Amino acid sequence: MHPENSVAGGALPHPSDGYTIPHTHGPEEVPHTHPDPGVDPHEPLTTGPRALRVGIGGPVGSGKTALVAALCRALGDELRLAVVTNDIYTTEDADFLLRNGVLPADRVRAVETGCCPHTAIRDDISANLDAVEDLEASLGPLDLVLVESGGDNLTATFSKGLIDQQIFVVDVAGGDKVPRKGGPGVTTADLLVINKTDLAPMVGADLSVMDHDAKARRGDLPTVFLSLVEDRNATPVADWIRTLVATRVPAA
Amino acid sequence: MKAFSRVVAERDNLGGTRLTVLHSESPLLLRRTGPTTVHLVGGGAGPLRGDDLRLDIAVGPGATLEIRSVAAQLALPGRDHLPPSRFEITATVAAGATLRWHPEPMIAAAGCDHHTITRVDVAEGGTLLWRDDLVCGRHHEDSGNVRLDTTIRYAGTTLYRHDLAVGPAAPGWSGPAILGGGRAIGTIVFAPDTMPATSGPGDYALMPLAGPGMLATAIADDIRPVQAALDPLCEPTRALAHT
Amino acid sequence: MSGMSLATLLVLADGRLPSGGHAHSGGLEAQVSAGRVRDLDAVADFLRGKLATSGLVSAAFAAAACAHPSEWAALDQGLDSRTPSPALRKASRAQGRALLRAARAMWTMPLTGRDLHQPVALGVVAAAAGLGPAAAAVAAAHGTTSGAASAAVRLLGLDPYAVHGLLARLAPECDRIAADAAARADDPVDDLPAAGAPLLDIGAELHATWEVRLFAS
Ligand SMILES: Nc1nc2c(ncn2[C@@H]2O[C@H](COP(=O)(O)OP(=O)(O)O)[C@@H](O)[C@H]2O)c(=O)[nH]1
Numbered sequence: 001m002h003p004e005n006s007v008a009g010g011a012l013p014h015p016s017d018g019y020t021i022p023h024t025h026g027p028e029e030v031p032h033t034h035p036d037p038g039v040d041p042h043e044p045l046t047t048g049p050r051a052l053r054v055g056i057g058g059p060v061g062s063g064k065t066a067l068v069a070a071l072c073r074a075l076g077d078e079l080r081l082a083v084v085t086n087d088i089y090t091t092e093d094a095d096f097l098l099r100n101g102v103l104p105a106d107r108v109r110a111v112e113t114g115c116c117p118h119t120a121i122r123d124d125i126s127a128n129l130d131a132v133e134d135l136e137a138s139l140g141p142l143d144l145v146l147v148e149s150g151g152d153n154l155t156a157t158f159s160k161g162l163i164d165q166q167i168f169v170v171d172v173a174g175g176d177k178v179p180r181k182g183g184p185g186v187t188t189a190d191l192l193v194i195n196k197t198d199l200a201p202m203v204g205a206d207l208s209v210m211d212h213d214a215k216a217r218r219g220d221l222p223t224v225f226l227s228l229v230e231d232r233n234a235t236p237v238a239d240w241i242r243t244l245v246a247t248r249v250p251a252a
Numbered sequence: 253m254k255a256f257s258r259v260v261a262e263r264d265n266l267g268g269t270r271l272t273v274l275h276s277e278s279p280l281l282l283r284r285t286g287p288t289t290v291h292l293v294g295g296g297a298g299p300l301r302g303d304d305l306r307l308d309i310a311v312g313p314g315a316t317l318e319i320r321s322v323a324a325q326l327a328l329p330g331r332d333h334l335p336p337s338r339f340e341i342t343a344t345v346a347a348g349a350t351l352r353w354h355p356e357p358m359i360a361a362a363g364c365d366h367h368t369i370t371r372v373d374v375a376e377g378g379t380l381l382w383r384d385d386l387v388c389g390r391h392h393e394d395s396g397n398v399r400l401d402t403t404i405r406y407a408g409t410t411l412y413r414h415d416l417a418v419g420p421a422a423p424g425w426s427g428p429a430i431l432g433g434g435r436a437i438g439t440i441v442f443a444p445d446t447m448p449a450t451s452g453p454g455d456y457a458l459m460p461l462a463g464p465g466m467l468a469t470a471i472a473d474d475i476r477p478v479q480a481a482l483d484p485l486c487e488p489t490r491a492l493a494h495t
Numbered sequence: 496m497s498g499m500s501l502a503t504l505l506v507l508a509d510g511r512l513p514s515g516g517h518a519h520s521g522g523l524e525a526q527v528s529a530g531r532v533r534d535l536d537a538v539a540d541f542l543r544g545k546l547a548t549s550g551l552v553s554a555a556f557a558a559a560a561c562a563h564p565s566e567w568a569a570l571d572q573g574l575d576s577r578t579p580s581p582a583l584r585k586a587s588r589a590q591g592r593a594l595l596r597a598a599r600a601m602w603t604m605p606l607t608g609r610d611l612h613q614p615v616a617l618g619v620v621a622a623a624a625g626l627g628p629a630a631a632a633v634a635a636a637h638g639t640t641s642g643a644a645s646a647a648v649r650l651l652g653l654d655p656y657a658v659h660g661l662l663a664r665l666a667p668e669c670d671r672i673a674a675d676a677a678a679r680a681d682d683p684v685d686d687l688p689a690a691g692a693p694l695l696d697i698g699a700e701l702h703a704t705w706e707v708r709l710f711a712s
């Protein structure tokens with residue numbers, strides 16, 4: 001008997017019946033079509049300035065998706081925006097945004113990260129760039145694309161090849177030591193958001209300590225405190241983005 | 253053994269199909285069994301190493317032909333020094349014509365060395381169903397070497413190109429990339445029919461091809477679940493309605 | 496491979512090249528979930544089968560595209576006809592697009608389609624980098640095993656040394672397949688290798704329907 005046969009046999013899962021109940025693909029699995037191979041789509045899809053890209057990073061559960069939802073709520077009527085998510089749940093964050101009625105499905109793209117969320121936003125940004133480009137190609141010119149990272153640790157930051165500005169979201173629930181620990185996210189993000197201030201009394205987190213530590217780590221870079229349960233429009237973050245957009249040449 | 257058999261189906265004046273050529277050489281014996289049906293009735297076991305079999309099928313404009321077989325094809329070892337057995341099938345399907353190839357499975361007996369080469373050309377407006385089932389070894393037997401090398405063209409463009417190799421000469425063939433320990437596989441290529449992709453349960457998928465057509469593939473421990481998955485897709489369709 | 500820059504080949508074949516590969520398991524995630532791949536032996540079996548089928552096809556198309564970059568459209572169509580699974584076509588084109596994106600920053604690239612199948616993109620890129628068909632083929636064959644091997648480390652928590660031991664043992668087979676592939680670089684597209692792996696097709700289709708997946712394919 002040749003060695004191949006030793007792995008064969010009935011131990012492997014082969015259902016012997018029930019083949020007739022097919023499982024239909026989800027909508028994103030429609031057969032792939034690609035541009036006419038004779039046409040070169042290499043050149044930038046739009047000639048005007050592209051959308052401002054803002055990365056939103058931070059540990060799992062700190063409120064990144066809640067912040068994205070709040071920003072869509074606050075800015076959805078004044079800016080043409082779209083969202084790229086990097087969650088392992090390929091549709092969960094997108095579903096959340098849909099359920100909350102803040103963004104239609106065609107404005108959200110999910111990117112798989114192969115167990116390496118930081119790789120997808122920092123070392124090999126190709127899938128995220130494809131997602132941003134596809135959104136711009138299918139929706140027309142955009143003003144703002146939010147890229148939410150998959151939850152990672154304090155060292156994960158976005159590549160400047162992918163985004164223009166990055167927000168790092170931490171929360172007070174893990175105690176008030178997070179800003180003191182530093183790490184590239186806390187130290188270098190263009191905006192640090194300390195979220196869930198409503199929970200501070202319950203976890204005994206001292207916001208003034210966090211503020212002091214953040215200033216020490218970040219110098220002149222801005223930090224805002226936020227409670228997304230109290231401020232459903234994330235007003236200070238939305239204002240920060242409005243300023244960024246206003247100082248750019250608007251998209252064609 | 254060498255054999256060259258040939259069948260030509262053409263539309264007759266009454267809108268039916270007549271066989272203008274039905275030439276058989278043993279062991280590739282063809283018998284007309286219905287208005288549009290021909291059976292391969294080849295007696296005896298085979299092919300064996302050294303055999304060189306050719307079958308030409310031509311379905312003319314507006315004609316319909318279904319080819320079935322009465323028994324499984326059992327590929328056997330034959331004498332060691334001889335070259336692999338070869339079965340070369342060439343088919344053309346004209347505009348408005350339908351060809352359904354739906355034989356019984358091929359069985360790769362231990363020690364066999366067999367190569368089936370299929371070339372099908374379907375003109376724009378023609379319809380094809382091409383089914384191939386393969387069982388890797390008889391009961392409690394290792395698989396022999398079988399290669400199924402298939403090219404299906406539609407309207408002048410290659411629609412489906414697939415070369416399946418099983419048996420000890422094919423690295424990893426029963427491993428988790430190829431058959432995963434499964435001993436039977438069946439495929440159907442449809443052209444130009446297509447449906448949305450579906451998959452499962454089990455190792456089954458119906459896949460729209462890049463061109464006009466689709467592939468259904470099922471893999472299982474034995475042929476029975478493969479047939480359960482694929483047979484319903486071979487029910488006569490509207491394509492045969494005009495016969 | 497006379498006159499070829501070995502260092503250029505290493506740059507092109509480096510797993511850290513930002514060409515989208517890290518997000519693809521090469522079909523492994525589907526088979527891990529099906530329970531067929533749990534240990535190093537099963538990974539070895541998976542990689543051997545994959546190398547002999549999609550590895551050979553990828554190497555042949557990379558070599559052909561490197562030898563004849565202007566034929567990219569016909570070669571791309573040839574891979575379409577060899578890739579029945581829509582999910583695998585999508586994965587291959589996503590990786591081709593990512594590779595072309597990276598390559599444009601590295602070498603002067605000819606105009607091609609944007610979403611080429613990965614092996615065709617690899618061949619065109621290799622040519623632009625001054626490499627020959629044999630180098631393109633070896634990069635392609637190596638890529639079909641190394642990507643899935645790295646996914647195996649991440650999905651199964653296997654000992655990375657053991658997995659690299661496996662890759663080292665497969666290297667001579669990669670070379671052999673690449674040499675076969677390169678020798679056929681001038682063949683008509685229909686005559687290029689078409690070795691298929693049915694479970695990779697079916698697995699990719701099942702995987703594409705999952706709600707939760709770690710890899711894009
Ligand atoms: N109490 C409180 N809960 C919040 C706040 N922001 C988000 N959450 C909750 O924290 C959990 C994780 O939020 P999510 O946005 O999914 O985090 P992500 O993993 O960073 O995307 C959810 O249950 C949110 O409702 C906040 O400001 N206060």
Ligand SMILES: [Mg+2]
Nearest residue numbers: 064065087093
């Ligand atoms: Mg989230």
